[in-house]
Amino acid sequence: MDSKNQLSSRSGFIEPSQHLAARCVFSYFRTMIKKTVTQLLEGANLRLTRTRKAIAQLLYEDGLNRHVSAEWVARELDEAGEKIALATVYNTLNSFVEAGLLRQIQTGGQAVIFDTNTDEHCHFLRESTGELIDIAPGMVDLGKIPEPPTGMRVKGWDVIIRVD
């Protein structure tokens, strides 16, 4: 069953339970993370490169969810003695997004944040620091959203609640 198709049906109403299928897939994915980054990358059909392995180790090895910028990733790698150009870091993070290992979040302006939690979830954005904080699934009630234009379907949605 495709949970995303369900989003565009039912008169535009979204219920948290509709994301259950996606969450089940994510639980399986998390189990994979507990293995090795090599298995993670191979499971996502990504060719093993030194850069991908270094970034995957940084993002997934401890199994914790995090929100990161490309700049943060480049800085952390640099401090660990791994010099990788920022453009290469961006390309690698984007390949992870395309492979479903990361979710990209636009927080306004030019800021792009990459989220290791790929499950549907919403965020608080602390404007003074740019920090994103996860909101537990089911805590945001969107109520009614419009039907997508003819011939289009809802692929996903983001809710960012700005806080001080």
Ligand SMILES: [Zn+2]
């Ligand atoms: Zn998140």
